[in-house]
Amino acid sequence: MTVHDVFKQRKPNMLSALKCFKATGVSQALRRNFVSRGTCLKNNIFLMGSPGSGKTTVGRLLGDRLGKRVIDVDNDHLESYWNMSVADKLQQVGGDQFLQDEGEALLNLRAEDSIISLSGSNPMHPAAMEHIQRTGMVIFLDVQHDNIVDRLERMKVNRIVGQGRGVPMIDILKYRQQFYEGNYDLRILCEDGETQESIADKIVKSLGEFKSPPHRYTSTRSNLGKGSAENHKSFCDVVLEGLAPDKGLYIRNGAFPKFTPGELQRLLPLSYQERALRILEKWIHPDDLHPRLLGNMINNAYSLSSFNCHKVFPLVHLRGNQYLMELFHGPTASFKDAALQLMPQFFQHSLDTKEDSNTRYLILVATSGDTGGAVLDGFAKHAGPRVGVMVLYPNQGISPIQKLQMTSMTGDRVSVVGVESDFDFCQSTVKKIISNPDMADKLLESFGCKLSAANSINWGRLLPQTVYHITAYLDLVQTSGIKMGEMVDLCIPTGNFGNILTAFYAREMGVPIHRLILASNVNNILTEFFTTGRYNLRNQHLRQTISPAIDILKSSNLERFLYHMTDGDFDQIKEWYSQLDKDGHFTVPTELVNKMQDIIKVDWCSEEDCKSAMRDTFQETGYLLDPHTAVGKVIADRFNQGDRPVVIASTAHYGKFAQDVYSAINKDDGRLDLNPAELFEELGARHPRPAMHWTLGNVVEKAPVHRTVCGADVREIEQELEKFVEKCWR
Structure with a gap:
């Protein structure tokens, strides 16, 4: 019995x-x-x-x-x-x-x-x-x-x-x-x-x-943490607001929560969901979100119906001392699902507890390809009728399957809008609209609607990503033979700096990460910044690559990292970013460059290097990398001295970039007239690791329902937004 x-x-x-x-x-x-x-x-x-x-x-x-x-x-x-x-x-x-x-x-x-x-x-x-x-x-x-x-x-x-x-x-x-x-x-x-x-x-x-009040939140650009009581923002406040009123990004006050080696040891036998609760409850005050509610949300987010893998984000040995952190097993096949199956629940909870029952919210999102689909899926599952979502994407800057994931999404409160520009324009437009007091007043007065964001500028969208970095280390201890406390390197392809920022948070929490390695493609402004201290947008032109999710020049979450590196010098952050907005550049002191380089190593790779990495890795291991992971593989190889394990963040499934992957492994000699379904069949015939993603086959059978495209004009996009809000809640 x-x-x-x-x-x-x-x-x-x-x-x-x-x-x-x-x-x-x-x-x-x-x-x-x-x-x-x-x-x-x-x-x-x-x-x-x-x-x-x-x-x-x-x-x-x-x-x-x-x-x-x-x-x-x-x-x-x-x-x-x-x-x-x-x-x-x-x-x-x-x-x-x-x-x-x-x-x-x-x-x-x-x-x-x-x-x-x-x-x-x-x-x-x-x-x-x-x-x-x-x-x-x-x-x-x-x-x-x-x-x-x-x-x-x-x-x-x-x-x-x-x-x-x-x-x-x-x-x-x-x-x-x-x-x-x-x-x-x-x-x-x-x-x-x-x-x-x-x-x-x-x-x-x-x-x-x-x-x-260490669990209160402040902007990277103002001293809200030392102001009046009403400026002590709670977790729920910052989830709802997304962007601070002064255009800064919210940061939790106080020291980073810590795990001792013994506490990390206690997490080893636990499931991803159990680990996530113990990690996130260190960040979120129970008065903001009680652990029982948080646990329920985590179980909802990382269920088998959303993540077709019991480990959620498994660690896979590639070759030698290299491992892949597979972050693509969620419903939209990218690492963005990790946060965006949980963040909409944070948002709905915050809406229910902080606002009256008549208040509505429009989530305005800029995407470089992956965030949009993940936002649409997450909010459709976990948010109620008082929340609508509008996604802006670069019309010519994402893969066909990424575009179809978004434009085929149905729902009464969903709008997907192409923009004839790049991601940087989309992201800056989101910030401008959210920070526009006239627009805010108009929407609130006419429709009872407020604006927020679900990009990684939103703290609630960023924080859950910390969990998988910690879990990757724990899985490495369990499977690779290293002992608790031994150092590892972590290599992350990034453009907006959010993913590597949460890896930095994991390191600060006590995870033994020796080097954080930042991998860029030819849009290598972050490599230049970490090398020279100059962040220079002047005369920069975004280049479209086969790794579109990191085709970014203005990296939003770098602002949070600089805030931490300057020990919360909000005046300095405000000065730098005012100069960036006005003059297109800023420069940090040499001492700060040295401090950053002690933590983060950087490099970039060409398109040919990326293609070669996909082709060579497949020939040698049978594993198909997506282009972003291939960027990470190239840079990880350059820094790899064989003295410690290297974990590479595999941020998306290769199926989302089927044409580019197919061309790469065929040395650009493959057929160019294949549709997505035929590409999936061709790739599947090679019997690669991993198998085709469980949702992408259904995506290619769908037809687009969102066909709106706007020019690179903020006012035109605002007008489209107003029409959408009126449709949702007239």
């Missing part, structure tokens, strides 16, 4: 609670519940965890350090409430009734400004947990199960409440984990063998961060 069978027979109400915790949908009522909890007086601190997790000892340590009364529920409340020992009560009523009686006793607990150590079974009574959550913060001591079993054996505890005959202790601990996961405000990830003193230190530090 399994532990689940035991509870199925003995506690149907507990299974009801379990179903609640496992629910994948996030109801409006649940959202409202967590919003109200965020405003409650939380002067009690509840310690929650398995028997043997150290709650009682840690509680005493915290009481001494914080000057608070200490209550152990087992010893100080239950025994006096029942007038008998806990063991006697359990023997008297049996395990089933004990859980009920224990919950009722907890409902009668009255305490203020106290450290309260819960029993291991308290979280299995939903009403009791709801009661205590109204009076304090619940801290989960997440201790490794093997450690707990060892401690219980030393304590000569061989059975706990709810454990049926023949059920191993480890199984009951695993079963109970879901109840702990559903009830905490803050998780303390305890290392293997970590002392109670160290755990208490972590709690004190976390409490300080919870109560002070």
Whole structure:
């Protein structure tokens, strides 16, 4: 008999609670519940965890350090409430009734400004947990199960409440984990063998961060973090706004959250979804987005219905010391799905909690090819009727399949507009429109509509990408034979600097990344900047390449990186970017160039180098690279000294660029008259790794429904936007 069978027979109400915790949908009522909890007086601190997790000892340590009364529920409340020992009560009523009686006793607990150590079974009574959550913060001591079993054996505890005959202790601990996961405000990830003193230190530090404002957000161009209270932006605020009013990008205040090597070790056996929760909850304050809601969103985002791979983003050995981080298993076959299956849920939650029920939002997006399709898919799945999406793409600057992914998208609140210009114009147009107060006033007054962005200028769109960089390292430890703490290199093809910025965040969080390697194509303005310190757009002309997603000259997220490199010198950032807008260039000091070069190595490759990498890699390994990954492969090879593993971000599936890939592996001698379906058939006949992407075959069977094309004129695009908003919400 399994532990689940035991509870199925003995506690149907507990299974009801379990179903609640496992629910994948996030109801409006649940959202409202967590919003109200965020405003409650939380002067009690509840310690929650398995028997043997150290709650009682840690509680005493915290009481001494914080000057608070200490209550152990087992010893100080239950025994006096029942007038008998806990063991006697359990023997008297049996395990089933004990859980009920224990919950009722907890409902009668009255305490203020106290450290309260819960029993291991308290979280299995939903009403009791709801009661205590109204009076304090619940801290989960997440201790490794093997450690707990060892401690219980030393304590000569061989059975706990709810454990049926023949059920191993480890199984009951695993079963109970879901109840702990559903009830905490803050998780303390305890290392293997970590002392109670160290755990208490972590709690004190976390409490300080919870109560002070490091999780507030500021613009890279202004000192909002030190201004008045209304300028302390929350996570939900910045997700809704996208771009700061001063045209800067939002950054979280305070130091980067950190993982110790021991905490990273704890993440090794976990799934991608479980890792994502533990990573993102370090960034997002529970009052902004409660961990239970965040966990539900993560499970919704990275389900098998959206990512046709159990590992979500598997790490694949290519050859020698090189590995590919396959980021293309999502619904639109690019790395943008990683964020854009989650960010729309952030946006909808923020809309529900921060705005009144009549407010609408139009998400305005510029794409160099991949973002557009991912935004359309993500918001179609995860956003409600108060959100519309308008995508701007360079009409001649993306692949035919990328274009078809977007122009074939149906929906009442979807608009896809080609622009006779390049991505830089599309991106600058988005920023201009969002920052235009006259446009904002007109849309709000006429339609109750506000504007936001879903490009990586939006913090909620950027942050989820941090997860796969951390996971790639963990997978490397699991599969390659390197030990935790050994260094790796990470090579990322990038144009807008968002992907490599989140790799920098992973490095700052404690992941042992030795070198971040930035790979550019012939639009190599980032290579020039990191080499010379000059960011120069004068006389620059964007060149169309076979790697269009990185055909970018004005890299938005570089601004965030410079903010970090200058230790938050917003005046300097504002000066540089004002000069860039006015004169088309700026130059940073030599000392800053040296500081950047210590972290990020850069290089670029030609179109011929890119094609050769696709052809040679396929001939030698049977693996088909898309052109962007091929750019990364070329640059990774140049820096590869064989002394450490190199992970290359494989940012898109080759099928999205089938014609260019087909031409490359045939040395440009292949047929040029093949349609996308025929190209897929030709490529599939070569039996490459990986196989054809699971969604692209359906895309090529669709017909475009969006045919609007605008000139390179901001006012013309604004007029198209106004017509679309009127159509959505007239």
